[in-house]
Amino acid sequence: xxxxxxxxxxxxxxxxxxxxxxxxxxxxxxxxxxxxxxxxxxxxxxxxxxxxxxxxxxxxxxxxxxxxxxxxxxxxxxxxxxxxxxxxxxxxxxxxxxxxxxxxxxxxxxxxxxxxxxxxxxxxxxxxxxxxxxxxxxxxxxxxxxxxxxxxxxxxxxxxxxxxxxxxxxxxxxxxxxxxxxxxxxxxxxxxxxxxxxxxxxxxxxxxxxxxxxxxxxxxxxxxxxxxxxxxxxxxxxxxxxxxxxxxxxxxxxxxxxxxxxxxxxxxxxxxxxxxxxxxxxxxxxxxxxxxxxxxxxxxxxxxxxxxxxxxxxxxxxxxxx
Amino acid sequence: xxxxxxxxxxxxxxxxxxxxxxxxxxxxxxxxxxxxxxxxxxxxxxxxxxxxxxxxxxxxxxxxxxxxxxxxxxxxxxxxxxxxxxxxxxxxxxxxxxxxxxxxxxxxxxxxxxxxxxxxxxxxxxxxxxxxxxxxxxxxxxxxxxxxxxxxxxxxxxxxxxxxxxxxxxxxxxxxxxxxxxxxxxxxxxxxxxxx
Numbered sequence: 292x293x294x295x296x297x298x299x300x301x302x303x304x305x306x307x308x309x310x311x312x313x314x315x316x317x318x319x320x321x322x323x324x325x326x327x328x329x330x331x332x333x334x335x336x337x338x339x340x341x342x343x344x345x346x347x348x349x350x351x352x353x354x355x356x357x358x359x360x361x362x363x364x365x366x367x368x369x370x371x372x373x374x375x376x377x378x379x380x381x382x383x384x385x386x387x388x389x390x391x392x393x394x395x396x397x398x399x400x401x402x403x404x405x406x407x408x409x410x411x412x413x414x415x416x417x418x419x420x421x422x423x424x425x426x427x428x429x430x431x432x433x434x435x436x437x438x439x440x441x442x443x444x445x446x447x448x449x450x451x452x453x454x455x456x457x458x459x460x461x462x463x464x465x466x467x468x469x470x471x472x473x474x475x476x477x478x479x480x481x482x483x484x485x486x487x488x489x490x491x492x493x494x495x496x497x498x499x500x501x502x503x504x505x506x507x508x509x510x511x512x513x514x515x516x517x518x519x520x521x522x523x524x525x526x527x528x529x530x531x532x533x534x535x536x537x538x539x540x541x542x543x544x545x546x547x548x549x550x551x552x553x554x555x556x557x558x559x560x561x562x563x564x565x566x567x568x569x570x571x572x573x574x575x576x577x578x579x580x581x582x583x584x585x586x587x588x589x590x591x592x593x594x595x596x597x598x599x600x601x602x603x604x605x606x607x608x609x610x611x612x613x
Numbered sequence: 614x615x616x617x618x619x620x621x622x623x624x625x626x627x628x629x630x631x632x633x634x635x636x637x638x639x640x641x642x643x644x645x646x647x648x649x650x651x652x653x654x655x656x657x658x659x660x661x662x663x664x665x666x667x668x669x670x671x672x673x674x675x676x677x678x679x680x681x682x683x684x685x686x687x688x689x690x691x692x693x694x695x696x697x698x699x700x701x702x703x704x705x706x707x708x709x710x711x712x713x714x715x716x717x718x719x720x721x722x723x724x725x726x727x728x729x730x731x732x733x734x735x736x737x738x739x740x741x742x743x744x745x746x747x748x749x750x751x752x753x754x755x756x757x758x759x760x761x762x763x764x765x766x767x768x769x770x771x772x773x774x775x776x777x778x779x780x781x782x783x784x785x786x787x788x789x790x791x792x793x794x795x796x797x798x799x800x801x802x803x804x805x806x807x808x809x
Contacts, residue, residue, distance in 0.1 A: 523805050523806070526801070526805065527798070527801050527802055527805065527806075530797060530798070530801050531794065531797075531798050531801075534773070534793075534794045534797060534798075535794065537776075537790065538786065538787055538790055541781060541786070548668040548671075548672075551644060551648075551667075551668055551671050553644075553645040553648055553649065556641035556642070556644060556645050557641070557642075557645055559637075559638070559641060560638045560641050560642060563634055563635075563637075563638050564638075567631075569805065601645065604649060605645055605648050605649045605652070606648065606652050606659055607648065
C-alpha cells in the first residue's frame with residue numbers, strides 16, 4: 292500500500308473533525324455558559340437540569356465524533372517495517388489521550404450529575420458549575436476537535452512523510468519511534484484500564500466534594516453521608532487504577548526514577564488522603580471528629596486538583612511539562 | 614483485662630502507620646514543589662547533575678520510611694492471631710528473621726523480602742481462618758465480610774510490598790503483582806462495601 296492513501300485518510304478525517312467540531316465547540320461553550328449562569332444566579336433553577344441534559348447530549352455527540360476520528364486514525368496508521376515490508380500493527384488511540392483528558396472528565400461528571408439521586412437537586416448548582424468549568428477547559432485548552440492529539444499526529448505524520456519520501460534510514464527511524472510508542476503506550480491494555488478508572492474516580496470525587504461543601508454550608512449530617520458514599524465509589528477505581536499503573540511504569544520507564552515524578556507522588560498523596568478520609572470517617576460519632584473528617588475531605592479534593600495540574604506544570608516521567 | 618494491651622498495640626501500630634505515611638506524603642509534596650521550583654529557576658536542572666542528586670537525596674530519605682512501613686505492616690499481622698505474650702514473641706521473631714536474613718545476605722532488600730514473605734505466610738493463615746469463621750481472631754470492625762476484606766487487604770498490601778521490594782526485575786513480577794492487585798481490589802471492595 293502506498294503512503295498516499297493513509298495520508299489522505301488522515302487529512303480527510305482531520306478536516307471532517309474540524310468541520311463538525313468547530314461549531315460543536317461553540318455549542319459546548321454556549322451550553323456551558325448557560326449552565327454556569329443558571330447554577331450561579333439561581334434564576335430559573337428548574338431549567339438547570341434540562342440545560343445540563345443538553346450539555347451532556349452535546350458532550351456525548353462530541354465523544355462519538357472523537358471515537359469516529361480515532362477509528363479513521365486506526366485505518367491510517369498501519370506501521371510497515373521497512374526492513375521486512377511487514378505490517379507490525381495499527382494504532383487505536385484510546386479516546387482519553389492527550390487533548391481529550393478534560394473532555395472525558397467533563398463527560399463522566401455530567402453523567403454522574405444526571406444520574407445522581409441522593410441530594411441531586413441540592414448538588415446540581417455545584418456540579419453544574421464544575422461541569423461547565425471542565426467543558427470550557429476541554430474546549431479552550433484541550434481543543435480535541437481543532438487541535439486533536441498533537442503528539443500522536445505529529446509522530447504519525449512524520450512517519451507517513453518518511454515512508455513516502457523513499458528515504459530508507461529516515462523511514463526506519465520514524466518507524467522505530469512510532470512502533471515503540473505503539474507497543475509501550477498507545478496499543479497497551481493498561482491504556483484502556485488505568486486512565487478511565489482514574490477519570491471515573493475523579494468524577495466521583497467531584498460529586499463527593501460538592502456534598503462536602505453542602506455539608507459545611509448547611510451543617511447537615513445527611514450531606515456528609517452523601518459525600519462519603521461518592522468518595523467510597525471513587526476510592527476503589529482509584530486504588531485499582533493506581534495499582535495497574537505500577538507494572539506499566541516498570542516496563543515503560545525502566546532506568547528512570549519514575550517514582551519521584553511529581554504526578555506519581557501527588558497521586559500517592561491523593562490516595563493517602565482519601566484513605567485517611569475514609570478511615571477517619573469510621574470515627575465520625577466521636578465528638579468534634581466531623582470537623583477533622585471535613586478537613587481531610589477538603590484536603591483530598593485539593594490534592595486531586597493538584598494531581599491533575601502537576602501533569603502540566605511539574606516535569607517528570609508521568610508528565611507533559613517541559 | 615486482656616483486650617486492653619492488644620488495643621494499645623493496635624493504636625501504636627495505627628499511629629506509627631499514620632506518622633510514616635504522613636512523613637512519606639510530606640516528603641513527596643516537598644519533593645514535587647522542589648522539582649517545580651528547580652525546573653523554573655535552574656537552567657538545565659532536569660538534564661544535569663542536579664536532578665541526579667535530587668533523586669539520590671529523595672531515595673536516601675525515603676528508604677528508612679519505606680523500611681519502617683514494611684516493618685509496621687508485618688507487625689500488624691500476628692496481632693490477629695496471638696495473645697499478648699505470644700504476640701510479642703512472634704513479632705520479635707519476624708523482625709529477627711528479617712534482620713538475620715538481611716545481615717547474612719548483606720542486603721536490606723533481602724532482609725525485607727524474607728520478613729515480608731514470613732508476614733505473607735502468617736497473613737494467609739489469618740485469611741484462611743477468617744474464611745473458616747474460626748474463633749480467636751481479633752478485629753476492630755464488625756461483620757464477617759469486613760473481616761475477610763481486612764484480611765485480604767492486608768495480604769494484598771504485603772504481597773504488593775514484596776513485589777516492590779524484591780520482584781521488580783523478576784519473571785514472577787507480573788503474576789505476583791496480579792495476585793496482589795486481586796487481593797487489594799477484593800479486600801477494598803469487601804472492606805468498604807460489605808454490609809456485615
